[in-house]
Amino acid sequence: MAAPRTIAVAGAGVAGLTAALALAATGFRVIVLEKADRLEEVGAGLQLSPNATRILIDLGLRAALAARAVAPDAISVRAADHGGEIVRIPLGRAAERDGAPYWVIHRADLQMALHEAAERAPSIELRLGTPCTDFAADNGGVRVTAGGETIAAAALIGADGVRSAVRGRLFPDVRPQDTGSIAWRGTALIERIDGAVVPRETRLWLGGGLHMVAYPISAGRAVNIVAFTPGTWRDDGWSAPGEATELTGILDTHGWGRDPRRFVAAADGWTRWALATIDSRRIAARGPVALIGDAAHAMLPFTAQGAGMAIEDAMVLARCLAETPDDAAGACARYTAARAARVARVQRTAERNGRIYHLKGPAALARNLVMRGLGGTRLLNRQDWIYRWRVGD
Secondary structure, X not given: OOOOXXXXXXXXXXXXXXXXXXXXXXXXXXXXXXXXXXXXXXXOEEEEOHHHHHHXXXXXXXXXXXXXXXXXXXXXEEEOOOOOEEEEEOHHHHHHHHOOOOEEEEHHHHHHHHHHHHHHOOXXXXXXXXXXXXXXXXXXXXXXXXXXXEEEEOXXXXXOOOOOHHHHHXXXXXXXXXXXXXXXXXXXXHHHOOOOOOOOEEEEEEEOOEEEEEEEEHHHOEEEEXXXXXXXXXXXXXXXXXXXXXXXXXXXXXXXXXXXXXXHHHOOOEEEEEEEEOOHHHOOOEOOEEEOOHHHHOOOOOOOOHHHXXXXXXXXXXXXXXXXXXXXXXXXXXXXXXXXXXXHHHHXXXXXXXXXXXXXXHHHHHHHHHHHHHHHHHHHHOOHHHHOOOOOO
8 A cells, every 4th residue: 555645734723733634534644844842822712603613523623622612602792882782693593504613712722622633643743843944846746844854745735824934935025914903812711800791702892993802712711802903013023912001091092981891901911913914816826835824815803714714725725635646736726726716705804894893983873773774693694605615615
């Protein structure tokens, strides 16, 4: 029997580990190259809608993730000034309708579940402290340089994030673009939040020029809080410590009320993140090298689909490679063609949502009236094209 083909994956985040599991399930040997010496949390919470959870469940992760995640019953969309509910979107109905849960989860918990599954898979080798430093097409495959060693692989998958070294080699003129928005991320133990908290609810506050979201993580023991504010990024890197007084000052300026402020006051600390995007239209596979996740199409988080698109990418690329294991270049080309329209549409939707969330004055009042008029079920139905997607669509 011939030895299984080897696929190299650069990056051991959500995208890279999902790709490794999907590839292993189709019979490939996978070497995951991660520059960090150990896997650590980056960011805080994630929202995983049915299009993503369906894939994770198919990879055998239902029990591991269900023990760590929360399935919120609804999204409560609220006015930031007085805290009143504008509309309630029934997420529980999405799970019943689409045959897979809508989960909110700490990023570290998702990465841990993926890591544990990868460690159990005999055909996956995870090399920490081993960055991918170079690669070159060779005899129908690719030779990857990592940790002073050359690895012969059928294909290389760049899953190394918004500052992707693989993308930098493939497309040196494609760089992350600052969006003029900053995400403030914090977490709070649920008992520290002053006032009644609905443990199975996501809250979304809309205020002129900014918005904030909060939802339970860590099996309901904590709340993830993210505030999106305008601002020009001047710090080195993509994240920096944040001061609560600066965030509360921004909320003061925009007239935010008590309802969202009690979540902000309960946070243990804050980290600021630059929101950057990658124009996916300028990227395609080159030979047996393909990009997935943020490396290919970093997007604004205003559809809660960053992780979802990475998970979809991973499974689609694994299926394409399995279909033609002796033609990795052809498989990578089919993958990029299959993903282009959907990813571009999600990116556009996220940009549009940001504009809608940040409306001011009469435009904001009109938005609220339209949302109330449509109602939660009709607003949920507008997400069908995202949530009901399946591999092969």
